[in-house]
Amino acid sequence: MKRRKAIRNIVLFSLGTGIIYSCKDKYEAIKQLHLKHLIIDTKQLDILDDLSRLIVPLQNIPELADHTALPFIMNMVEHVFEEKDRQAFMKGYQSWDQEILSIKGRAFSAMKIEEKQQLLSEVNEESLKASQELYTVFNTVKEKSIQYLTTSEYYQRKVNYYQMAPGKFKGDVLLVDLKNKNDE
Secondary structure (H helix, E strand, C coil), X not given: CCHHXXXXXXXXXXXXXXXXXXXXXXXXXXXXXXXXXXXXXXXXXHHHHHHHHHHXXXXXXXXXXXXXXXXXXXXXXXXXXXXXXXXXXXXXXXXHHHHHHHHHCCCHHHCCHHHHHXXXXXXXXXXXXXXXXXXXXXXXXXXXXHHHHHCCHHHHHHHCCCCCCCCCCCCCCCHHHCCCHHHC
């Protein structure tokens, strides 16, 4: 096999594994990440997945209906964050349900979707009297969910469509239709 073909195959395989993780069952995908620093159980995974899906509703896009940003979020926290930030995130998601229960009188996992959305808007506005760890979890999940969407193949091909300069040729434009922006 030629070197270029081998390198191309390795790059394609690497890109494909990222997509495969996002399409799998979230529990299986997290297990295959082999996280060393983050200790998480299924209830906490469900809460983080709910947060991610409420903040950036990927499931509303038909091409991304079966995707979840959770493996991407967990992988980024595991490998990119510093130790103190990772510890704050871990402490925040472990106490998320209990803290919401003490503040609102109802656990986050027991709330209806409308109540969760109202709570998240309060957290986003920082009007909720909560710990810094809770805000760390919310801001991390929000930032990484948006990053997951904006770096997805769907977004890059359909939304962020790029045309090389000089752009699309418009041959039938009349000179009277061309206006200078400074003349307005």
